[in-house]
Amino acid sequence: MASSGGLSRRRVGGATSSSYNDDDDDTSKPRYTNGNGSTTGGSGTSTPVQHAGSAFEGGSKIAFDPRDLQQDATEEAKIGGKMPRLTIMEEVLLLGIKDKQGYLSFWNDNISYALRGCILIELALRRRIALVKDPNRRRVPITERIVEVIDDRQTGETILDEALRMIKSQQDIEKLSINSWIDLLSGETWNVMKIGFQLKQVRERLAKGLVDKGVLRTEKRNFLLFDMATHPVADVRTKENLINRVVTLLTSTTSAVPPAALDKEGVQCRVLRAVCLVCAAYTASVLDNAFGRLGYEEREAAFQRCDEILSEFVVWPFGSGSGGGSTTPATAAGRRRQATRLASGMSLEVSGRDVVLGLVQEVRKEAVGGDEDVGFELIAGVLEVLSKLDSLL
DSSP states (O other), X not given: OOXXXXXXXXXXOOSSSOOOOOXXXXXXXXXXXXTTSEEEOTTSOEEEOOOSSOHHHXXXXXXXXXXXXXXXXXXXXXXXXXXXXXXXXXXXXXXXXXXXXXXXXXXXXXXXXXXXXXXXXXXXXXXXXXXXXXXXXXXXXXXXXXXXXXXOOOOSOHHHHHHHHHHHHHHTTOOOBHHHHHHHHHTOOXXXXXXXXXXXXXXXXXXXXXXXXXXXXXXXXXXXXXXXXXXXXXXXXXXHHHHHHHHHHHHOOSSSOOGGGSOOTTBTTHHXXXXXXXXXXXXXXXXXXXXXXXXXXXXXXXXXXXXXXXXHXXXXXXXXXXXXXXXXXXXXXXXXXXXXXXXXXXXXXXTTHHHHHHHHHHHHHHOSSGGGOHHHHHHHHHHHHHHTHHHHO
């Protein structure tokens, strides 16, 4: 028997829709919960019970806060769609990781720098950063144009939020260019006062994020002298879907963008995201991991297509770089591959020109304000920096 001065638990009826009430009023009368969510006291009167999106409201729903749904809806309306499950950085890393071994190639010197560029691309796609809208910015190269924070709200991704805070704190002192920010985030600076801007352990943190999302798993692997944490692929379907999107985009033969090359319907800027993914993967030297199912001729054609896409998206406005249909590759690796084809007598015809122009047209539809979209202009600057990656390292 409970003491009169303590708390008493009240019995309620119903196995699936019960609730407890510890109010001090009317302790002598038991209360029961009806099937419609109202409580009935001893006198027979029913009063509605207000639930903040809990399982009691629907009987079998997972608890949630309705304010979160309102915030998500506001976010989607502002940026023009919902966020994908994986960020561009995570997709590039996933392409580079060996399925069973769970680690990247030890000879890949490009991916660390490329991932820092992908951070700026992702922040620009989420409308957190953009270029300073100064009419005189056209006088300087696109990679030297100044970056600013236009929305300092958190994104929910740890690395993105950390980079956003650094850009925000620094711009009150000095606003820096695209090239400068990629260098600082990568630790490529001689200024000891700015060494603190380096984002450390990006690959490991991204891998742990993929573990949290169920795409990778963590294992311990012995490398003779030391043990290292590796992250083999746990969700094979996710990586297969990613590879299918990349291969479909780079082997398409129609001017219309194939739906299989894009993320799910409703994802924000999904055409530009597909373009950024293949370009970033190409400059990070992980794109060839997706071409295991292709023959030699198909691989070379896919690499050539990626060179063509990169050439059109490293300039602003998009598609204004090679108006006459120039076949000059945008990267040093592409130029070496072109020289090899010339030496072997292979043709250099641009068979996918219509496909690339179709991509340009679809991306222009996603821009806000047309050629005045300073967020998309920033992305073009980042791709320009990454296209010179072989020359920088």
